[in-house]
Amino acid sequence: MKLMVIGGGGREHAIIKKLKENPDVEIIYALPGNGGIAADAECVGIGAKDIPAQVEFALAHNIDYAVVAPDDPLALGAVDALTAAGVPCFGPDAKAAVIEASKVFSKELMRKYGIPTADYRVFDCAADALDYLQGAPLPVVVKADGLALGKGVVIAQTRAEAERAVRDAMEEKVFGESGSRIVIEEFLTGPEVSVLSFTDGETLVPMVSSMDHKRALDGDMGKNTGGMGTIAPNPCYTKEIAETCMETIFLPTIRAMRAEGRPFRGCLYFGLMLTPNGPKVIEYNCRFGDPEAQVVLPLLKSDLLTVMRATTDGTLAQIPVEFSDGAACCVVMASEGYPGHYETGFPIEMTADAAAHTCVAGAVRKDGVLCTAGGRVLGVTATADTLRGAVDAAYRRCMEVHFANAYYRRDIGARALAARTKE
Numbered sequence: 385m386k387l388m389v390i391g392g393g394g395r396e397h398a399i400i401k402k403l404k405e406n407p408d409v410e411i412i413y414a415l416p417g418n419g420g421i422a423a424d425a426e427c428v429g430i431g432a433k434d435i436p437a438q439v440e441f442a443l444a445h446n447i448d449y450a451v452v453a454p455d456d457p458l459a460l461g462a463v464d465a466l467t468a469a470g471v472p473c474f475g476p477d478a479k480a481a482v483i484e485a486s487k488v489f490s491k492e493l494m495r496k497y498g499i500p501t502a503d504y505r506v507f508d509c510a511a512d513a514l515d516y517l518q519g520a521p522l523p524v525v526v527k528a529d530g531l532a533l534g535k536g537v538v539i540a541q542t543r544a545e546a547e548r549a550v551r552d553a554m555e556e557k558v559f560g561e562s563g564s565r566i567v568i569e570e571f572l573t574g575p576e577v578s579v580l581s582f583t584d585g586e587t588l589v590p591m592v593s594s595m596d597h598k599r600a601l602d603g604d605m606g607k608n609t610g611g612m613g614t615i616a617p618n619p620c621y622t623k624e625i626a627e628t629c630m631e632t633i634f635l636p637t638i639r640a641m642r643a644e645g646r647p648f649r650g651c652l653y654f655g656l657m658l659t660p661n662g663p664k665v666i667e668y669n670c671r672f673g674d675p676e677a678q679v680v681l682p683l684l685k686s687d688l689l690t691v692m693r694a695t696t697d698g699t700l701a702q703i704p705v706e707f708s709d710g711a712a713c714c715v716v717m718a719s720e721g722y723p724g725h726y727e728t729g730f731p732i733e734m735t736a737d738a739a740a741h742t743c744v745a746g747a748v749r750k751d752g753v754l755c756t757a758g759g760r761v762l763g764v765t766a767t768a769d770t771l772r773g774a775v776d777a778a779y780r781r782c783m784e785v786h787f788a789n790a791y792y793r794r795d796i797g798a799r800a801l802a803a804r805t806k807e
Contacts, residue, residue: 387412387689388442388471389425390462391432391453394716394745394763395674397421399453401743402681402688409689413445419754420744420762435462442471449693451475455531458670459485463650474692475650476670480641483648484670487527487536487567497640499633500664502657504569510554513566517546523571528553530562534610537667539571572666574659575620575803578676581634581654582691584700585647588638590630592683592707593621594676595800600723602795609723610760613796614714615771616679619803620658629656629663637668649695678743678763679712711771713778713797714763719746720791722759730756730788738784741765756787771800 385408389396392414400412401424415438417427430437432454442450452462452475461478475481482489494501502525507513517524526549528536536559540546546568553563580591594616600606633654641648653669653676672680681688685706694703719726732747732754743765746758764785766777775797782792 385409385448385689386446388415388438388445388447388450389413389417389453390415390438390450390457392416392418392421393454393674394743394760395672395677396453397424397743397745398677398681398765399451399672399688400425402684403451406687406689413441413447415441418744419747419749419757420742422749423739432457433460435460435465438462439465439469439471442466443469447471449474449689449696451692453671455481455484455669455671459531472693472696474696476648476652479646480648480650481670482646483641483652483668485531486529487667488529488565490668491567491569493637493640493644494665497636497643499636499640500662502569502572502664502666504567506565506567507550507554508565510550513550513554513568514547516568517543517550520546520568521570522546525569525571526550526553527567527569528559528563529565529567530559532559532562535559535608536562537608572657572659572664574657575618576666577618577621577656577658577663578614578673579621579629579634579654579656580672580676580680581652582695582700582705583638583648583650583652584695584698585638585642585649586698587700588630588634588652589700589705590626590634591680592616593618593626594673594679595620596673596676597793597796600793602793604799607723609718611673611675612716612718612793613763614675614679615775615797615800616676616683616712619771619800625658625663629654633663633665649698674745675714675716675743675763678714678765682712682765682767683708683710708767710767710769711774712765712767713771713774714743714765715778715782715792715796716760716763717782717785717787717790717792718760719756719758720789722791726759727789728756728758732756732761732785732787734786735784738764738781741781742785756789761787761790771797775801
């Protein structure tokens with residue numbers, strides 16, 4: 385089979401590595417891919433949002449199946465266009481991808497169908513939002529309605545921070561049109577859990593839970609990032625909580641989308657907060673998370689391509705989807721200074737073992753040499769029978785990866801291990 389994976393980050397590299405395990409896969413094209421992905425797929429210089437060029441390429445190269453991984457092309461209708469051209473795809477169409485592309489849509493969907501989430505208000509006028517903030521309890525969460533590269537959410541500790549977030553989004557347009565409408569919602573407390581799921585619009589199969597580490601510095605300090613590391617499974621996510629989430633959140637969401645005429649097929653990501661009043665939805669994503677994919681997919685025992693095609697064909701209920709009982713850890717190695725100013729262009733060296741367990745995000749090849757080209761450069765992953773074993777193995781592999789200006793947190797998994805100790 386000839387496959388095409390749209391995207392060029394660590395998530396896409398993780399997907400490609402897993403797809404390669406299927407012996408029927410002849411070649412995988414990555415559009416556009418990156419310098420590290422080039423070791424596992426043939427990279428093609430077509431951007432993730434260049435949908436007409438993607439369709440043209442798929443037809444010219446007789447692509448049997450396409451995976452649309454990032455949020456932007458999903459929201460822009462890449463699956464719609466490829467499907468219309470006769471190329472089967474993994475991922476939701478644009479009508480379903482709106483569950484991530486519009487915070488307003490997702491919040492109103494949850495309100496309409498009784499899915500537990502934070503209380504909220506929607507604003508399309510900055511003056512009204514600023515007036516509301518005068519009496520809003522702190523901390524408060526301000527979210528841009530549309531896609532904003534993971535930067536459209538501000539947890540404001542003070543009224544001044546909240547007002548700044550509103551002005552940045554609605555007046556300064558730092559997120560473009562994505563900030564023309566905003567959601568202001570209550571601040572929830574409790575452990576956070578990420579649960580990715582496979583779904584064909586009728587059947588939903590949750591994947592192994594995970595715990596992301598968003599802050600740039602050890603001890604969950606510093607600025608928010610796209611993710612500095614992940615572990616799976618999340619020890620806070622017990623069997624009892626999983627059953628509650630299935631009954632009150634997961635299946636109701638799938639049914640709600642179907643009732644709205646927007647059946648969701650692909651990977652639906654649930655960002656959850658385990659509050660004192662039960663699990664609540666923080667956000668939905670219409671695709672695999674990054675770096676969550678890097679720890680969840682290595683634990684998948686079933687063939688990924690088979691599962692993906694079942695979501696497309698509507699046969700997920702007939703396919704066994706099994707995960708390992710072990711654990712996984714991913715440590716993101718970044719350019720020092722990220723998410724602020726950082727320098728790039730440094731050669732990357734790693735051992736063969738580290739390369740086999742590394743998903744590259746921000747790198748290019750210059751004269752055959754892999755060099756840094758982004759803030760989050762790569763994610764080093766390890767699996768083991770225990771979480772402690774996975775964490776230790778991931779950090780050992782980090783010692784086998786070298787580039788100037790490298791930075792990574794030294795406490796990925798520490799909270800999870802502490803939670804395990806208390807059990």
